[in-house]
Amino acid sequence: MYTACIFDLDGVICHTDEFHFLAWKRLCDTLGLRFDRSVNNLLRGVSRRESLEIILRHNNTSLDEKDIHGAMEKKNEWYREYLERMVPSDLEDDVLPLLSDLKGRGMKLAIGSSSRNARLILGRLGIMDVFDAVADGTMISHSKPHPQVFLVAASLLDAEPSRCVVVEDAHAGIQAAQSAGMACIAYRLPNDDLGKGVLHASNFTEIGKLLK
Numbered sequence: 146m147y148t149a150c151i152f153d154l155d156g157v158i159c160h161t162d163e164f165h166f167l168a169w170k171r172l173c174d175t176l177g178l179r180f181d182r183s184v185n186n187l188l189r190g191v192s193r194r195e196s197l198e199i200i201l202r203h204n205n206t207s208l209d210e211k212d213i214h215g216a217m218e219k220k221n222e223w224y225r226e227y228l229e230r231m232v233p234s235d236l237e238d239d240v241l242p243l244l245s246d247l248k249g250r251g252m253k254l255a256i257g258s259s260s261r262n263a264r265l266i267l268g269r270l271g272i273m274d275v276f277d278a279v280a281d282g283t284m285i286s287h288s289k290p291h292p293q294v295f296l297v298a299a300s301l302l303d304a305e306p307s308r309c310v311v312v313e314d315a316h317a318g319i320q321a322a323q324s325a326g327m328a329c330i331a332y333r334l335p336n337d338d339l340g341k342g343v344l345h346a347s348n349f350t351e352i353g354k355l356l357k
């Protein structure tokens with residue numbers, strides 16, 4: 146039924162979502178801004194710049210353009226320090242078996258991520274070659290909830306959007322998949338109403354069962 150599976154990266158393939166949280170927290174502590182996990186959840190799937198804008202709005206404050214760039218650079222520097230410590234064994238045990246099972250069934254696999262660090266992360270985890278295509282933050286002008294990153298992934302795979310399924314841990318990503326006309330599996334998200342037809346999974350073994 147599906148010919149391609151497009152995975153979000155941060156918070157789905159790996160736990161870099163926690164590193165994003167730690168790096169934003171460190172930046173906010175330095176700047177005297179309020180930041181907690183509920184604000185962090187709004188940043189999932191959203192570009193670095195839009196994330197900072199959400200944090201500033203939450204604090205009813207603003208920064209000039211120079212300071213915005215300085216803050217983004219600092220956050221990314223700290224985030225990349227965490228990435229440097231990543232190793233292939235950081236992948237959860239059921240990730241690679243599912244990916245190879247899907248490939249064995251003839252499905253094409255892609256990453257669809259708003260991150261500009263996606264290739265660095267895939268390299269650290271040693272899984273760059275597992276994917277037939279990578280659509281990332283360097284290739285898009287609109288981040289999720291805009292569908293662009295998933296449409297780029299489908300086009301790289303030469304797959305019809307209606308025959309793609311997306312795995313996502315962010316509300317913004319689910320909206321993006323729906324706007325792209327793709328099926329969607331919500332990963333480790335509360336079972337609330339995410340819209341028509343959204344499936345749920347809390348590990349990769351369950352994703353495999355849903356795609357059988």
Ligand code: G6P
Nearest residue numbers: 188189190191193259260261262
């Ligand atoms: C992903 C994450 C977001 C992050 C965005 C940009 O979508 O879910 O939390 O802000 O990528 O990441 P980057 O690595 O480019 O700062």
Ligand code: MG
Nearest residue numbers: 153155156314
């Ligand atoms: Mg994510």
